[in-house]
Amino acid sequence: MSSSVCLPEEDLSCPVCCDIFRDPVLLPCSHSFCKTCLQCYWNTSAPRQCPVCRRRASKRTPPSNLALKNLCEALQQSRIQSSVEGNRVLCSLHGERLRFFCLVDKQPVCVVCQASKIHKNHDCVPTEKAAQDCKDELNVALKTLQHTLDSLIRLKGTSEEMLESIKNQSLETERQIKDLFVELHQFLYEEEAARLAALKEEEEEKIGLMKSMVTKAAAGMLYLKETITVITQEITDADDMALLQNCKATIERAQCTGQGPERISGALIDVAKHLCNLKYRVWKKMILHVEYSPVTLDPNTAHPCLFLSHELTSLQYTSQPHRLPDNPERFHMSAEVLGMTGLCSGSHCWVVDTGCNNDWILGVACTSVTRNAEVQARPENGFWTMCLRDREYRAMTSPPTAMTVTEKLKRVRVQLDWDKGQVSFFDPADDDTPLYSFSHKFTEKVFPYFYTQSKHPLRILPERMCVTVQQSGTGHPCTVPD
Missing domain, CATH: 3.30.40.10 (Zinc/RING finger domain, C3HC4 (zinc finger))
Incomplete structure (x- = not known):
């Protein structure tokens, strides 16, 4: 002291x-x-x-x-x-060595402090044990903090990659949208030019006809004027004997007036023909140049080794993987991709052109399928598929079921009836011959599913579109002229 x-x-x-x-x-x-x-x-x-x-x-x-x-x-x-004697820390209140640690107040105490009213009923342990327990607890906390830090570092890196990918996706999608509208605009410009040319052609035709009529009328008018002048002179200037001598010729000339004026039907521009349902007729013609795909591939689910067409209707394998963001929807272990639209009711079908591809899997997959690990495309894993592997067609049951196919399938039709719980496969080239059918009671959305490790593409075939016009008030279809 x-x-x-x-x-x-x-x-x-x-x-x-x-x-x-x-x-x-x-x-x-x-x-x-x-x-x-x-x-x-x-x-x-x-x-x-x-x-x-x-x-x-x-x-x-x-x-x-x-x-x-x-x-x-x-x-x-x-x-x-x-309070410090060598390396020993002493109690600031009693000058005694701090031999215990109060677990309630979380502070070191001396023997006197332990016996005092403040810490008398508190649990105290030797400082050596308390220090070791503290180190163990802090080591666990450090591991947790380091794990969290590593996760945040990975998240930051992934987010930066996604940010760059979002910008690239936006630019590429904008370019494709502009290209598609350039095609549509070009079609409309050409169609507009054709319609205006037809109008101009009819105009020239009708104008030529009217000019011919005007010329004929002018010639007739001149002849009649001359005849009137001659007859008038005969009546006024000639004496009675001369008039009678020329009477026959004069009367014949007076009676030779030619044909009277003709009224021509359809001389005006057929405006109704050019404007009748013009938008509808142009749109109907546009349909012949537009394809509708029943399935559109979702590039955000595609494995980096898959190349998708610009229209998102075909896929093929490439040995040079693309640099893509590590988003949760993407398949990371196998060359797979899903369709864009989830199906949870009704009946749906699509035809896939397999062509020369000898390594593929087609079918449907539910929303919750594993995407960051390699699993078999079987019903227990949320897949209902058929495949071609090692020149053998198999339904991916557990175990796989060999399918009897006499000739190589060039096309496969996949049909889903969600309400009935059926996924069926057909050969459209052979009168829709059934190949295999799965039965399952679906409880969540399913998506069209595709897999390939071949450089030959799998292509979703477009469907033909038809236009039906319903008669107002009746709901019955009626024929609309082109």
Whole structure:
């Protein structure tokens, strides 16, 4: 203890808590107590009585004992300054070696602290064991923090790749949209030019006809004017004998007036022919140049080794994988891809042109199939498929079922009836000969499924479209002229 603090420790201890005074107050009876200890005593025992001599205090708020407070602070400071002896840390309150660790207050304590009122009922363990337990706990926490940090680093890298991929996807999709609309615009421009040319042709034809009529009418008018002039002169200028001598010729000329004016039907432009249902007729003609695909591939699910066409209707394997983001929807272990639209009701079908491809799997897969591990495309894993592998056609049951196919399949039709729980395969080249059918009660969405490890493409064939116009008010179809 510092030489400036010469009182014994007992004189600097609170009679209530037996520790060094903290914020001491002085009662009229000259006894001092910690302010907190005195208030607790007054609240639970005898209000405004001295805990030592039982004398009643006159004030509810006793004054602070500044002198005693300074002595206690000096004692605490001296203990702090001398608390380190070599490598041993001593208790700042009692100067004893810290041999225990309080599990309740999470702090090291000495033997005196352990026996005091503050820690008397607390669980305490030796500092060596507490330190080892603390290290073990911190090591576990460090591993968790490091694992979280590694996950965040990977997430950051993946997010940056996805950010770049999103920009590239947007630019490429924008380019393809513009290209498609350029084709549509070109068709409309050509169709507009053809319609205007037809109008111009009819205009020239009708104008030529009218000009011919005008020319004929003008010639007839000139002849009639000359005839009228001659007859008028005969009547007015010639004497009676001369008039009678020329009477026969004059009457014949007067009667020779030629054909009268003809009224021509259809001389005007046939406006109705050019404008009748013009939008519909152009649209109907456009359908002949537009293909409809029953299935569109989803590039966000495609394995990096698959190359998809710009129309997203064909796929083929490539040995040079694309650099694609590691998104959860993507197949990472096998060359697979799903259709864009999930199916959860009704009947659907699509035809796949397999061509020269000798390594493929076709069918449907449910939403929850595993995409980051290689699994068999079988019903227990959420797949209902058939395949061609090693020149053998098999239905992917468990175990696979060999299929009897006499000739190589150039096309395969996949039909899904979700409500009835059936996935069937047919040979469209042989009058839709059934190949195999699965039965399963579906409980979630399924998607068209494709797999290949061949450089020869699998192509989803487009479907023919037909236009039906319903008669207003009846709901019955009617014929609309082109």
